[in-house]
Amino acid sequence: MRKCELRELGRIEYGEAFDLQRRLVAERQQGRIPDQLLIVEHPPTITLGRNGRIAHLLASPDELRRAGIAFYHTDRGGDITYHGPGQVVGYPILDLREWKRDVVAYVRALEEVILGALGEFGISAERVAGCTGVWVEGRKIAAIGVHISRWVTSHGFALNVTTDLSHFRYIVPCGLSAPVTSMADLGCPADHGEVVEALARHFGRVFDCEMIPAMRELESVS
Amino acid sequence: MTDVVMPQMGESIVEGTVTRWLKKKGDRVERDEPLFEISTDKVDTEIPSPAAGVLVEILVQEGETVPINTVVARIEESGDGRVAVEEAPVETPPKAEAPQPLAAASPAPTVAPPPPPAEAAPEAEIPGPISPLVRRMAREHGIDLRQVKGTGAGGRITKQDVEAYLAARAAQAAPPARPEAAPAPPPVMPPPPAVEVPPPPRAERPKARVEPMSIMRQKIAEHMVLSKRTSPHVTTVHKVDMTRVAKMRERYKAEVQARYGYSLTYLPFITRAAAEALRAFPIVNASVEGNNIIYHNEINIGIAVALDNGLIVPVIRNADEMNVLGLQRAIVDLATRARSRQLKPDEVHGGTFSITNFGSFGSLFGTPIINQPQVAILGVGAVEKTPVVVEDDAIAIRYISLMGLTFDHRLIDGAVADQFMQKVKSILENWSEQVL
Numbered sequence: 001m002r003k004c005e006l007r008e009l010g011r012i013e014y015g016e017a018f019d020l021q022r023r024l025v026a027e028r029q030q031g032r033i034p035d036q037l038l039i040v041e042h043p044p045t046i047t048l049g050r051n052g053r054i055a056h057l058l059a060s061p062d063e064l065r066r067a068g069i070a071f072y073h074t075d076r077g078g079d080i081t082y083h084g085p086g087q088v089v090g091y092p093i094l095d096l097r098e099w100k101r102d103v104v105a106y107v108r109a110l111e112e113v114i115l116g117a118l119g120e121f122g123i124s125a126e127r128v129a130g131c132t133g134v135w136v137e138g139r140k141i142a143a144i145g146v147h148i149s150r151w152v153t154s155h156g157f158a159l160n161v162t163t164d165l166s167h168f169r170y171i172v173p174c175g176l177s178a179p180v181t182s183m184a185d186l187g188c189p190a191d192h193g194e195v196v197e198a199l200a201r202h203f204g205r206v207f208d209c210e211m212i213p214a215m216r217e218l219e220s221v222s
Numbered sequence: 223m224t225d226v227v228m229p230q231m232g233e234s235i236v237e238g239t240v241t242r243w244l245k246k247k248g249d250r251v252e253r254d255e256p257l258f259e260i261s262t263d264k265v266d267t268e269i270p271s272p273a274a275g276v277l278v279e280i281l282v283q284e285g286e287t288v289p290i291n292t293v294v295a296r297i298e299e300s301g302d303g304r305v306a307v308e309e310a311p312v313e314t315p316p317k318a319e320a321p322q323p324l325a326a327a328s329p330a331p332t333v334a335p336p337p338p339p340a341e342a343a344p345e346a347e348i349p350g351p352i353s354p355l356v357r358r359m360a361r362e363h364g365i366d367l368r369q370v371k372g373t374g375a376g377g378r379i380t381k382q383d384v385e386a387y388l389a390a391r392a393a394q395a396a397p398p399a400r401p402e403a404a405p406a407p408p409p410v411m412p413p414p415p416a417v418e419v420p421p422p423p424r425a426e427r428p429k430a431r432v433e434p435m436s437i438m439r440q441k442i443a444e445h446m447v448l449s450k451r452t453s454p455h456v457t458t459v460h461k462v463d464m465t466r467v468a469k470m471r472e473r474y475k476a477e478v479q480a481r482y483g484y485s486l487t488y489l490p491f492i493t494r495a496a497a498e499a500l501r502a503f504p505i506v507n508a509s510v511e512g513n514n515i516i517y518h519n520e521i522n523i524g525i526a527v528a529l530d531n532g533l534i535v536p537v538i539r540n541a542d543e544m545n546v547l548g549l550q551r552a553i554v555d556l557a558t559r560a561r562s563r564q565l566k567p568d569e570v571h572g573g574t575f576s577i578t579n580f581g582s583f584g585s586l587f588g589t590p591i592i593n594q595p596q597v598a599i600l601g602v603g604a605v606e607k608t609p610v611v612v613e614d615d616a617i618a619i620r621y622i623s624l625m626g627l628t629f630d631h632r633l634i635d636g637a638v639a640d641q642f643m644q645k646v647k648s649i650l651e652n653w654s655e656q657v658l
Contacts, residue, residue: 003481050259050266051241077266102232103265148231148267149256215474215547 002098004035004207005214006200014045014072014083017091021154024093028152036093037203037211039196042083044069046171049145052079056172064170076155078132078145080171086162086182088195092203096151099207103148107132109206110157114142116202117159117195121188131178134159139181160185161195224273226295228288231262238262239287240294245277251297258294275299352379359384438532449594453630457589457601460625460643463651464605467491468621470653482551488605488623489525489579490549495649496600497521497542500575503642507574509595510633524573524593525553527560528583534560535593537573581605587624597630598639600646 009017017040027033046069048054056079057071064071069084083089096106111127114134118125118141125136134142142159160182168180183190204211228238238260245251245258257271275297282294352360352367356379360367363384370387372379435443471486478486500507500521509516521542524535536556541549559565576593581604590601603624612618625646629639 051261075266077261100232102234103262103267104232104234106232107265146265148265150254150268150270212477215477 002035002207002209003212004037004092004094004204004209005033006037006039006211007214008039008196011041011043011085014042014047014070014074017042017089018072018074021091021093025149025152025154028093028095029150034212035095035098035207035209036091036214037200038091038093039199040089040091041085041087041192042089044082044084044167045072046070046080046082047072047074047076048080049074049076049078051077056080057170058172059170067167067170069167069170074155076145076147078143081143081145081158082163082168082171083158084163084167086160086164086184086192088159088161088192088199089156090159090199090203091156092153092207094153094207096148096153101151103146106153107144107146110144110146111142112206113199113202114157114159116205117198118183120198121183121190121195123183123186123188136181136186139179141181141183141186159183159195159199161190161192223278224275224297224299225293226257226269226272226297228260228282228290228292228294229269230290231260231265231267235262235290237287237289240282240284241266242284243280244268245271247277247280249277251275251277271297273297273299353381356381356384363388436531438529442532445594446591449591452594453592453597454632455589455592455628456631456636456639457626457628458636458639458643459587460627460640460647462623462625462647463610464488464621464623466653467650468605478547478550482547484550484554486546486550487553489553489577489602490546491650491653492579492600492602492625492646493523493525493538493541493549493553493577494544494546495646496523496575496577497544498649499642499645501542502645503638505634505638506598506627506629506642508597508633509574510597510630511595515633518574520572520574522572522574524570524576524596525556526576526578526590527557529561534565534570535573535576536560536565536569537571539572576600577602581623587626589626590628592628592630597633598642599628601626601628 009020012020017038021038024033024036024038028036044067046057046064048057048071050073059067059069061071092110094106096102100106108127111132111134115125115127118134118136123136123141125134125141128135132144133140134144142157144157145155147154160180162184163182165180165182165185183195200211203209228240231238239262240258241261242259244256251257251271251274253272253274254270256268257277258269260267260269277295278298279296280294281296282288282292288294356367359365359381360370365384365387367379370379370383373383467488471488471491475486478484500523504517505515507518507521509518520540522537522539523541524537526533526535536559538544538549538552538556541552544552556565556569559569573593573596575596576599578588578590578599579602580588580590581602584604586606587603588601590599592599603626605621605623607619608622609617610620610622612620625643627639627643
C-alpha cells in the first residue's frame with residue numbers, strides 16, 4: 001500500500017507554507033519523498049488564485065492592514081479565499097500518477113474526504129454541481145483550490161471548524177456570492193485535533209494509502 | 223518540428239483553458255521545462271515542454287479555451303543532438319524510414335544483391351521504428367543495430383541504448399581503467415621491497431617477521447606524518463548530552479529500518495550538527511595555502527571508515543544541504559562501498575572537514591590527526607549512559623558523549639574551536655526543527 005506522510009505543522013504564515021510546499025513538490029517530483037499531507041492553520045490571510053479577480057476583494061489594502069489580514073497572490077486554481085484561525089487547511093503533495101491521472105477526479109476525491117470527515121460529526125454536507133467545494137444547506141463550509149506540476153499536487157482544501165466567519169466579509173468567497181459556514185456555526189462543538197484525525201482517516205480511505213507520521217526532526221534542513 | 227497539444231488531464235475532461243505562457247515566441251525551451259499553464263475546474267496545471275528547441279509558434283492565446291489535443295504551439299528542435307527525438311513518436315513515421323529492400327521480404331532477385339553495408343543493416347529484426355537520431359548515431363559509430371538491446375516501448379532502441387552499447391564496446395576494447403588516484407587504492411602487490419631480506423642463516427626461530435607494507439598502508443603512513451609535520455594539532459573536548467537524540471533515534475529506528483532498510487545511528491545527527499556549526503564558523507571549513515586562507519564555500523564532510531586493513535575517508539558532498547535521513551543514507555552507502563572497495567576516486571577527494579567516530583569501538587575520547595589540507599576533525603566518543611548533575615543539584619541518568627575537536631592552531635584559535643563545539647553541542651542537546 002502506498003504511504004502518505006501526515007505532517008501537522010500548527011500555525012504558520014501562508015508564505016512559509018507556500019515555500020515548504022514548493023520544496024516538497026520538487027522532492028516529490030524527484031521521488032525522494034513519499035506522498036505528503038500537510039495540515040496547517042494560517043493567521044488571518046486572504047489569497048487570490050491565478051485566475052481570480054481582484055474585484056472580489058472588497059477591502060482596500062489599508063483596511064486589510066488595519067484588520068491584521070495578510071494578502072497574497074498565489075498560483076492555485078480558484079478565485080479568492082480567506083484563511084484564518086479555526087480553519088483546518090490541508091495541503092496534499094501527491095504524485096497523481098500513482099493514483100489516477102485525473103485532476104477532476106482528484107478534486108472530487110478531496111471533496112469526498114471532507115464529506116466523509118464531516119459525516120463523522122453528524123454533519124451531512126454535499127457537493128453542488130459546478131461549484132467545487134463542500135456545502136451545507138447552500139452555505140460553503142470548505143473551499144478547494146489546487147495546483148499541479150508534473151502530476152504532483154499542491155495547495156488543497158480549507159475546512160471551517162471554528163473560523164471567525166465575519167472575516168469573509170472582506171471578500172466574495174471564490175467569486176461566488178454565497179454565504180459561508182463553519183462546524184461551530186452549525187452547532188457542532190468539534191475539537192480541532194479530532195477533525196484532523198477524521199480528515200486523515202478519510203484521506204487514507206479515499207486515496208487508498210496508509211497515513212504514517214512524518215519524521216520531521218530527521219528531515220529538516222535549514 | 224514538435225506540436226505541443228492541450229493535454230488531457232483526466233478522463234472526463236474535454237477541454238482546457240490556457241491561463242499563462244511561461245515562454246515567449248522565440249524563446250529557447252528545454253525538454254520538461256514548464257512551458258505553459260492550463261486551468262480546468264479549480265485546478266491549475268503547469269505543462270512541461272515535450273521537446274527541447276525554440277518556441278516558434280503560439281497558436282492558442284492566454285484565456286482561450288480549446289478541446290484536448292488541439293495544437294497550442296510548435297517547437298522547432300535544434301539539431302545539436304541533445305534533442306531526445308526517440309521519445310517523440312510523432313516524429314517518426316514508422317515505415318517510411320526503411321527504404322532499403324528487406325532481404326527476407328524482397329521478391330527473389332535474379333542476381334544476388336551485394337552484401338548490404340553496415341549502415342543499411344536489415345531492420346526487419348529490430349523491434350519498433352528507428353528514430354533518425356538513433357539511425358545517425360549507428361551510422362557514425364558503425365553500429366549494427368541488431369546487436370543493440372532496445373529498452374524503449376515495445377523493445378525500441380533509444381539513444382540511451384546506443385550510448386550504453388558504445389560504452390560496453392569501449393570497455394571491452396580498452397584495457398580496464400585502473401581505479402587510480404584514490405589515496406587508498408585497493409592493495410595491489412607492490413613491487414618487491416628494495417630492502418634485501420637476508421636468508422635466515424640459522425635454523426633458529428626468527429625474532430620477527432618482515433612483511434612489505436600494502437600501498438594503502440604506505441599512503442596512510444605518509445599522510446599521517448605529513449599532517450603532523452604540517453599542522454600544530456590541538457584538541458579540545460566537550461561533553462554533549464545526547465539524551466534527546468537518543469530518544470528520537472529510539473522513536474524512529476523501527477520506521478526508518480522498515481522504510482529505508484538501514485538503521486538509524488547517532489552519526490547523521492552529529493554530521494548534521496557539524497554542518498550547521500561549519501556554516502556558523504567558516505574558518506573551521508577552510509585550508510591554508512602559503513600565506514592565504516582558503517574559505518571553502520561547499521561543506522563537504524569526510525567520514526572516516528575503518529577497513530580490515532586500513533582506513534579511508536569518503537566524502538559527503540554539500541552535507542549541509544542534507545537532512546538526517548539523507549545523511550544516514552549517504553553514510554551507509556559510502557561505508558558499504560568503501561568496505562567493498564567500490565568507491566570512485568572523486569568520492570574520497572574534496573573534503574573540507576572530517577568526522578571520525580571511534581566511539582563505535584568503545585573509545586571515550588581521542589586526539590585524531592587532521593586530514594590535510596583540512597584544518598579540523600571532529601572525534602566522537604562512545605555515547606554512554608552516565609549519571610550527571612542536572613538542575614537543582616539532582617542526579618540523573620543521561621546519554622553522554624565526549625566529543626573532541628582537533629584543530630590546526632595556525633588558523634584556528636582555541637576560543638573559536640570552543641565556540642564551534644558549543645554550537646555542535648547546543649544543536650544536539652536541543653534538537654528540533656527550530657534549532658536547525
